[in-house]
Amino acid sequence: MNICGCLIHISQDKLYAARAQMEVTDGVEVHAATDQGRLVVVVEDTPDKRASDIIMDLHQIPGVISLSLNYHHFEDLAVPSARELVAQPEI
Template sequence: MTREEFHVSSLVVLTLPPLRHRLAEQIAALDGAEIHAVSDEGKLVVTLEGPSQRPIMAAIDAINAMPGVLSAALIYHQFDEAEGRE
């Protein structure tokens, strides 16, 4: 038996408003990403899920590197351990 982790994080991503829908599509294409809201002002509410903190941080770095993203702020991060089988 191995112990597996499940991580979930939420972010608020501030974008240039004219690019908000294109950026929402790009972010949603990232593994484990889901868009929950897109405002007219360019704010996106995003969750990221993954097996460890490393892919979550890689996704945040990828979001911050997207042209038109002004900032990606981590709002919440939680992980749970669950017993799994190899």
């Protein structure tokens, strides 16, 4: 599981088109936006693409001025967590 929280600044004249393009992109969810072109976006891995590649694609949307990664969480779901290991019965 790979989750990235991003702040994106979009020029006001392209805001609606850029946001619409982001909202139909797999792995992207717009959580908040201002009328001045600032968006709070979460990007996650999809079965076909890594979050880092999706972020690079977002940079290419017309009107995107800047994109900054403000939060990142990675967890390998195939590896048991410490909590799961402690909860396992002894053999």
